[in-house]
Amino acid sequence: MEREEANPRTTNALLAVLFVLVCSALVVYRVGVPWAGAFDPVRLLGVLLVVLVLGLVLGLYVARFEKAILGSPAGLLRFLAPWLLTLAVAKALVAWEASPYWTPVSLVGIVYALAYSSGLAFASVGLLSLLVALIAAGPGATSPDLGLALTLGLGSATGVFSALRVRDRNKLLWAGLSVGLVQVVAALAMRLAAVDPDGLPWGLGTETDGLRGFLADPLYGLGNGIAVGFLAYHTLPLIEAVFGVTTGVSLALWADHNHPLLRRLMLEAPGTYHHSMMVGTLAEAGAEAIRADALLCRVGAYYHDIGKLAKPEYFYENTMGQVSLHDRLNPHMSAMIILAHPKDGAEIAREEGMPARIVDFIREHHGTTPVEYFFDKAVKQAEADEQGGGGRVLESAYRYPGPQPRSRETAILMLADTVEAVTRTLSEPTVNSIEKVVDDTLVRKMGDGQFGSAPITLGELARIRDAFVRRLLAIYHARIKYPRQVEEERVEGRPGAGGANGGGEGAVAEG
């Protein structure tokens, strides 16, 4: 493990070379021929070059857009394995004289769409379909089977589309059906295109054996799609486990408001529950604005403060105006309780078997920010005690242990969390005061260097800021005083005027 981490590049390069060799061998190898004659050297060289170019294109794409795959040899192996398996299936089908239209290229498309990105899934199935067509063409053929390549390629592209951000497991069955339908149409179209002018109508294609031969491959394509749908449906938990991903299907289960953990939060920490729901709405808007994963953001927000269940009454939002328990504690003790909630949350999450992507929200939502309220309180106490020997207050003792947000989604949550906690304390929200809260939060978190590990740009932060303001104005619509109203009240001398710049952090608006 350590050696792998020490130099994954060398191992990755070896894996890539091995991949090219095995792919080429699978394409060229003649089943049933004795080993000495099983490889035609000239054809092997040609195919080797084709696979090499194809591998280079794929490698460049991965290195540019999917760097995480190259992070460890195990990751690269996970990515390459479906390629080799599919080619092996194609080879076996050809060897057993079954139709290569049964090759499950679209399953690779669906798996990659779930595990990686649409771009990588499209690129992979396109190239994979060409290789399968090369295999199907066999050693005697002069060119790959274009009809097969096109049928499998179009079918798989449909699979990628249908599986993107899928939230309902049944949709995978529908994805399979759409793959099948596209494949039947594509295969029929290619059949028609290849028919001689005098081959139709009932003799159909010249090289086919009537209607049966004409329709066989298109129907196999249909069967292939349906089978792939069933396979994807039943192996989804396995796909998630092998590729270490949380698909929308699993996320949707955690998004259910009736989830036992959320019900517990609602009963034992109602303030935190309400806060979490509001943060969810806000974070979702932020994610939509920059095309990040909005469902993941919302679900992450629902559970981000689950650690407060360990001591709910010590958090401001659950005190319901009663005397704060912190009055009896020194600032350091108070801070210790507050600082522990991400760690406590991760613990509860582990016990509940929560997917790692949601746990990231729990661990990263405060980054390494300080608990300012208790730090300031400690500083004031130390200043007062100075003559009595009070020591210096160490700021690091009042900071969350981190890690800082490492994804765009957790960065959005960090902002949404603070923005929600602070706007809740505004006595009279106005457009200006809401904008000020969002801007101040953004500046503070950026100034504190909290987004150093998140792949988020300034342009994206600006779009998130606007989305937050819009969503907050919608949430507080009934309570908001618009500028004209504020001005009228100021002129009339009514009480409650002049709230435009009011607000700020409440006693313990920690989020």
Ligand SMILES: [Fe+2]
């Ligand atoms: Fe929070």
Ligand SMILES: [Fe+2]
């Ligand atoms: Fe929190």
